[in-house]
Amino acid sequence: MPSVKIPPVLRKHTGDATEVDAAGSTVGEVLNALVAEYPETGEQLFSGEGELNRFVNIYLNDEDVRVLDGLDTTVGESDTVMILPAMAGGQ
Numbered sequence: 449m450p451s452v453k454i455p456p457v458l459r460k461h462t463g464d465a466t467e468v469d470a471a472g473s474t475v476g477e478v479l480n481a482l483v484a485e486y487p488e489t490g491e492q493l494f495s496g497e498g499e500l501n502r503f504v505n506i507y508l509n510d511e512d513v514r515v516l517d518g519l520d521t522t523v524g525e526s527d528t529v530m531i532l533p534a535m536a537g538g539q
Contacts (some may be wrong), residue, residue, distance in 0.1 A: 450478050450523045453530040461488035470529075475508060476519030478529050503534040509526070 449469040454462050458519055460486035470485065479500075497526040500527065506513045507530040513521045534537055 449525060450527045450529055452478060452482050453528060454533050455533055458489050458492055458534055461492075462486050472523060474519065475506060475521045475523055478523055479506070479519070489523065493532075500517050505532040505534060506530070507532065520529055 449471055451467050452470050453467050454465055457468060459465065468476045468482065468485070470481040472481050483493065493501060493504055500506065500519060506519075508516065508523065509520055510530070511529055513519070
């Protein structure tokens with residue numbers, strides 16, 4: 449089953465887990481399985497229209513899914529999906 453690396457900002461919603469398993473054959477299915485198991489993560493990941501929030505970056509095995517097939521990117525049983533919130537700052 450694919451695993452999902454959980455960033456610190458979402459860990460309060462996953463019982464402080466740094467990584468969880470989530471079933472799915474695409475990145476979108478894996479993220480939806482994560483939200484089904486941990487509903488509070490949904491607001492952080494998806495907009496009200498169900499689109500991935502623009503400040504959330506998703507990687508599959510260290511490759512940005514935006515250069516692949518986005519949420520339709522195929523995921524294998526031993527793959528890792530990484531959620532990285534965009535960083536902002538400055539003055």
